[in-house]
Amino acid sequence: MEILWSVVVGVFVASGIYLMLERHLLRVLFGLILLSSSVNLAIFTAGRLTSGEPPLIDSGALLPPVGAANPLPQALILTAIVIGFGLLVFTLVLFYRAYEETRSADVDQMKYSEESQ
Template sequence: MEILWSVVVGVFVAAGIYLMLERHLLRVLFGLIMLSSAVNMAIFTAGRLTVGEPPLIDANAVVPPIGAANPLPQALILTAIVIGFGLLVFTLVLFYRAYQESLTADIDQMTYSEEEQ
């Protein structure tokens, strides 16, 4: 199961990097989102995937049962999702402002105004 998810993470990383190398601003943003998702999936896969064994500690136990998934990566992913959403919104606002200033979404066609040169 982990091998399949590792391949999926690799495909997401490759597609994310490919999109980030494009010239259009929205494709760069989609590449950033895909790369963020790939990192989240890699952390989730590293925390072990178990079916039917929740990462809960019984009332009389001190540690989770043997073979249970590690709950720490799951908590880190929840935090990363919130931070990633904030980054996404901030980046979207920056891209929108750049589009308003340059009237194009093509990175190569964006130019500086005469005041900044």
């Protein structure tokens, strides 16, 4: 199962990088979102995917049951989601400000309008 999710993560990373190399700012933003989600999915996959045992330690036990998922990647993903959302909002505000200044969402047109001023 992890091999399938690893391939999915690879496709998401490739798609995110491809979108981030586009000229339109909205596609760059979508690429950033897709890349952030793919990193979260990679961390989640690295923590072992199990459907039977929750990552909880029984009272009196020192270790979680055998076959349980690792809870640390799940906690890291929660933090990464919050950081990714903050990055998304910050980038969205920067793109909106750039659009207001240049009246264009195309990177090449922004560059040429800046040189003409």
